[in-house]
Amino acid sequence: MNRLIFLIIGMALVTYLPRLLPMLLFSSIELPSFWKRFLSFIPYTALSALLFPEILFSTESIESAIFGGSIAVILAYYNVKLFLVVSSAIGAVLLWELII
Amino acid sequence: MEFRKDFLSGLKKGSSIALGYLPIAITFGLIANSKGVPNQISILMSLLVFAGASQFIAINLLSLSTAYWQIVVTTFIVNLRHLLMTASIAQKIKNKVPKKWLPLLAFGITDETFSLISLSPKTSLSTAFILGVNIIAYTAWITGTAIGVYIGSSLPKIIQASMGIALYAMFIGLLLPSLKESRQVLIISALAIAISSLLYWGTSSLATISQGWQIIITTVLASTIGALIFTEEVSSNE
Numbered sequence: 001m002n003r004l005i006f007l008i009i010g011m012a013l014v015t016y017l018p019r020l021l022p023m024l025l026f027s028s029i030e031l032p033s034f035w036k037r038f039l040s041f042i043p044y045t046a047l048s049a050l051l052f053p054e055i056l057f058s059t060e061s062i063e064s065a066i067f068g069g070s071i072a073v074i075l076a077y078y079n080v081k082l083f084l085v086v087s088s089a090i091g092a093v094l095l096w097e098l099i100i
Numbered sequence: 101m102e103f104r105k106d107f108l109s110g111l112k113k114g115s116s117i118a119l120g121y122l123p124i125a126i127t128f129g130l131i132a133n134s135k136g137v138p139n140q141i142s143i144l145m146s147l148l149v150f151a152g153a154s155q156f157i158a159i160n161l162l163s164l165s166t167a168y169w170q171i172v173v174t175t176f177i178v179n180l181r182h183l184l185m186t187a188s189i190a191q192k193i194k195n196k197v198p199k200k201w202l203p204l205l206a207f208g209i210t211d212e213t214f215s216l217i218s219l220s221p222k223t224s225l226s227t228a229f230i231l232g233v234n235i236i237a238y239t240a241w242i243t244g245t246a247i248g249v250y251i252g253s254s255l256p257k258i259i260q261a262s263m264g265i266a267l268y269a270m271f272i273g274l275l276l277p278s279l280k281e282s283r284q285v286l287i288i289s290a291l292a293i294a295i296s297s298l299l300y301w302g303t304s305s306l307a308t309i310s311q312g313w314q315i316i317i318t319t320v321l322a323s324t325i326g327a328l329i330f331t332e333e334v335s336s337n338e
Contacts, residue, residue: 003168004137004138004141005141005144006168007158007162007168007171007172008141008144008145008148008149009148010168010169010171010172010175011145011148011149011154011158011171011172011175012148012149014172014173014175014176014179015149015150015151015154015175015176015179015182016206016207018176018179018180018182018183018186019179019182019183019185019186019206019207019209020186020202020203020206020207021183021186022183022184022186022187022190023186023187023189023190023202023203023205023206023209024190024199024202024203024206025187025190026186026187026190026191026194027190027191027193027194027197027199027202028194031191034327034328035327036191037326037327037330037331038323038324038326038327039184039187039188039191039323040188041285041288041322041323041326041327042184042185042187042188042319042323043185043188043214043215043218043219043278044275044278044279044285044288044289044292045288045289045291045292045318045319045322045323045326046181046184046185046211046315046319047211047215047271047274047275047289048275048289048290048292048293048296048318048322049181049292049293049295049296049314049315049318049319049322050153050211050271050315051268051271051272051275051293052293052296052297053296053297053300053301054268054311055265055268055271058264058265058267058268059261059262059264059265060261064262065264065265065268068262068265068269069265069268069269069272072265072268072269072272072273073272073276075273076272076273076275076276076277077276077280079277080273081116081119082116082117082119082120082270082273082274083116083119083120085120085269085270085272085273086119086120086123086124086266086269086270086273087123088269089265089266089268089269089272090123090259090262090263090265090266090269091262092265093261093262093264093265094258094259094262097258097261097262098258
């Protein structure tokens with residue numbers, strides 16, 4: 001238990017520093033346009049990298065994950081609220097696991 | 101009363117993330133609980149680390165009795181991507197946010213708050229707005245973790261297993277609307293998925309440590325290619 005606290009402090013530090021340092025550093029300098037474009041793509045590339053292929057292994061079976069993911073894609077395409085996208089995907093996976 | 105108005109608008113915008121966080125955090129709490137991690141430790145982790153993906157990985161590694169230093173190194177690698185995100189945000193909020201607020205705002209930057217903040221119109225970005233988004237997301241993350249550790253295990257097993265999709269459904273919900281609006285973004289995102297798949301299936305995967313690198317290599321490579329082939333600014337991002 002006590003030792004676990006050290007683990008968490010370690011994790012907290014290595015998580016906070018990469019959040020903090022660029023914030024301080026890049027808030028005052030003007031970047032060349034290449035680097036601006038590079039940084040502007042980060043939201044999309046990071047989300048894509050986080051998403052795939054990990055989503056396939058997030059449930060009991062690849063099939064149910066694909067089904068849940070597809071439902072999320074359809075709802076997100078129609079700009080449905082984030083909460084509904086998430087809960088419908090959970091519901092879809094549940095349904096798949098129950099029926100199949 | 102500009103501060104109050106912006107703060108409320110941040111809370112409101114952030115509430116969609118907060119609602120999405122609940123099932124994810126509950127999942128985290130119940131997995132941690134089922135792997136024998138003390139409840140207070142799981143909650144403390146959510147309070148101090150506040151980084152979803154790496155918390156899931158850490159719990160998984162803990163249950164495999166991985167050495168602490170290896171868990172910390174893995175956490176570092178998985179969360180290095182925030183470096184790119186906070187650098188990106190810092191450029192956007194330059195001259196808009198007083199320096200003394202930056203350490204606090206930096207703590208709240210996650211994949212989701214980052215996406216929401218960077219996809220918001222530049223004019224709406226202010227200290228109070230970002231603070232509002234971060235605070236409501238953070239609160240939901242902690243609340244969900246607490247619910248998960250204390251009552252998650254009483255949920256039926258099949259529901260518990262289905263909740264694993266929550267984190268990824270959130271990523272889809274954040275990403276897809278932008279893919280619709282910009283062809284550049286669509287191409288770069290497809291490229292990122294291709295690179296990530298190649299790294300996953302094309303190499304002999306070396307346990308969990310490679311996941312952090314997979315994310316970083318994919319992000320850097322796809323963004324570099326994007327910056328090289330698209331020479332005008334991303335339109336939907338302004």
